[in-house]
Amino acid sequence: MEPGYRSPLIDFFRRSETTPDVRLLAAQGALSTSAHEQLALLVLLADDPDADIAKTAVLTIDALPAQALRDFLARDDVPAEMKTFFAGRGVTPSDSPAADASQPLIEDADGDEDVDLDEDDEPEGEDDAKDQPGKDKSKDGTPTLLAGLPVKKKMKLAFKGTREQRAQLIRDPNKIVCAAVLSSPKLTVAEVEAFAKMANVAEEVLRVIGMNRNWLKNYGTVLGLVKNPKTPAAISMQLLPRVSERDLKMLAIDRNVPEALKLAARKFVVKGLK
DSSP: OOOOOHHHHHHHHHHHOOOOHHHHHHTTSOSSSSSSHHHHHHHHHTOOOOOOHHHHHHHHTSSSHHHHHHHHSTTTSOOHHHHHHHHHHHHHHHOOOOOOOOEESSSOOOSOOOOOOOOOOOOOTTSSOOTTTTBOOHHHHHHHHHHHHHHHHHHHHHHSSSHHHHHHTTTSSHHHHHHHHHHHTTOOHHHHHHHOSEEEEESHHHHHTTTHHHHHHHHHHHHHHHOTTOOHHHOOOOOOOOSSSHHHHHHHTTTSOOOOHHHHHHHHHHHOOO
């Protein structure tokens, strides 16, 4: 059943691009950062084609604290589809909505310890995060300390870790880790802009950013996507009319962007001169 809630992580599961082991973790309630996302995944996975995964999701739903669930369902921002799903299971909203939904309703109870974050987030407003000095790096530049972690712990860091860790994990070869970074409630506009400029992230990351209307309200993100040679051509072309005349002139002679994009930029420049 569709949960009615969207995020990069939820969309990743909706497209069935996840492996059974990752879906099983989500069915256990272990891959969520907020109540909305946790319940959306459980609703989605309750109908999973894999019977074991669907059964696990249902068992996790049954283990949700009843009063906390009813208080959550009373919130105005809970999708109607989610309320309908739980109404079908005999769970109705309480009279007092939950004041905070930033945490999952049920914590992961498999005995794994959280990753030690060690450091505080950098202040908001800073530009690209820098790699930590003195740490060994993998071929893609990701510190081996993070590269060697299991997916579950990488996702916990993506949700709750530092700005620097998110900048590293957005380059992870596992797409679900990248989706978790883009779903993090701690993610800032400045970070998204920095991701849009990265030439060493997956195309899928740039596609997700390019389809998010809120992130595209920031001109730096729009320009970063257009100038990034890894951005899918359809997205770059769609965003081109939003680029300023000055930046269009620079794009028209930029050797790093595809030829088709340079030609389109030149046409906009010529059109603007008429």
